[in-house]
Amino acid sequence: MKKEFLTTVLLGIMTVACTTAFIACSDDDDDKKKCKKDDAPYYCSSAKVCCGYRYHDGHGTCWETMDGCRSSGYACETCHIQE
Numbered sequence: 001m002k003k004e005f006l007t008t009v010l011l012g013i014m015t016v017a018c019t020t021a022f023i024a025c026s027d028d029d030d031d032k033k034k035c036k037k038d039d040a041p042y043y044c045s046s047a048k049v050c051c052g053y054r055y056h057d058g059h060g061t062c063w064e065t066m067d068g069c070r071s072s073g074y075a076c077e078t079c080h081i082q083e
Contacts, residue, residue: 011079017061017069018022020053033082034048034050034082035050035082039052040052040062041081041082042054042056042062042079042080042081043077043080043081043082044056044062044076044077045079045080046058047077051079052078054056054078054079055068055069055076055077055078055079056069056076056077056079057069057072057074057075057076057077058074058076058077059072059074064077066078
């Protein structure tokens with residue numbers, strides 16, 4: 001009886017471990033190109049948006065320069081073109 005219980009618990013733990021490993025190794029959204037439009041090639045990871053310019057203020061506006069972005073009064077993020 002005790003041996004059957006331990007076997008069942010061990011199989012349950014192994015199932016959870018295998019499921020977790022499978023989910024962790026599956027395709028991640030970070031590996032996919034998010035910004036496919038030519039007019040917005042920059043991806044801003046914090047805001048998770050595509051921009052036509054290199055800087056984003058986190059409140060929906062993309063900026064050509066960091067100084068312009070800072071003038072919005074918000075913390076600015078540098079966005080990057082995905083390869």
